[in-house]
Amino acid sequence: MRWALGALLGISLSVSASDPPLRFAVADSWAMPMVQFERGxxxxxxxxxxxxxxxxxxxxxxxxxxxxxxxxxxxxxxxEVDVRCYAAQSWQPNQSGDYIWSIPLFFQRDVLISRHGETPKVDPAELPRQSIGTVLGYIYPTLQPLFDAGQLQREDARNQNQVLEKLLAGRYRYAVSNQWTLDWFNQRLMPGQQLQGVAVLQEQNVGCYVRNDPKVPVQRILRTLLRMKMSGEIDEIIRLYTGSTEANP
Structure with a gap:
């Protein structure tokens, strides 16, 4: 995987220095297998x-x-940036600015999770008053009415990995994670320690959107993303990290 990444970096760096860079937004709250950070x-x-x-x-x-x-x-x-990926229009209903969205590229499943040994299936609406592990700035539509009513309280961490570490340490009984990050996190744990999904909160397709600016090659970006998805390239990248490509429902 690192060889493939190095090859891509080498190709990218070989592009003429006169070409303006394509500036991607990378949220520091992401975790593997989406993004690995080293020294920030x-x-x-x-x-x-x-x-x-x-x-x-x-x-x-x-x-x-x-x-x-x-x-x-x-x-x-x-x-300040040109492209944002792994996003959904429903996450920013009051979005201001001129943007063009790609086709759906990924499938995200958000799950309520607990430590091993807790009840295997849970209805969030029936949980007693307590804190739930969440990521700062993330929107959880299924849980929001429960937050608004005070039945559940957010306990925000800076990134998804911190949420899972706190759950593992027993800081709270339940937390929210996407399925990919949960599976990745569990790889390093013994079966009796692994965190478990107890309820599916939301499933949706996510993609990228591009700032509609004459200085940005918007149509080339969108055509390339379409080609990468239709050719199976994006699904192959997913498979390399997760071992499978989950078909959209």
Missing amino acids: RPTQGILIDMMLSLATQVGVPAEFHVLPRTRVQNAMEHG
Whole structure:
């Protein structure tokens, strides 16, 4: 995997220095298998591999801007970044600015999780008053009415991995994670320690959106993403990290 990433980096760096870079927003709340950070810089993962390949095929260098989740949309609106991936229109209903969305590229499943040995199936609406592990700035539509009513309280962590570490340490009984990150996290744990999904909260397709600016090769980006999805390239990147490609429902 690192060889493939290195090859993509080499190709990307070989692009003419006169070409303006394609600036990607990278949320610092992401975790593997989406993104791995080393000393605050993204080094590999499904999204990084996809972004590098996209920039290479478009013919421009890739530039990654690591931002807090709550700053990403503001950076898009102010022209600090050009492309945001792994997003859904429902996550920003009041989105301001001129953007064009790609076709759906990924399938995300959000699950309520607990430590091993807890009740295997749970109805969130029936949980007694307690804190739930969440990521700062993330929206959880299924749980929001319960947060609004005070039945459940958010306990935010900076990133998804911290949420899982806190759950494992017993800081709370339940937390929210996407399925990919949960599976990746469990790989390092013994079967009796692994965290378990107890309820599916939401399933949806996510993609990328591009700032509609004459300085950005918008149509080339969208055509390339379409080609990468239709050719199976994106699904192959997913398979390399997760061992499978989950078909959209």
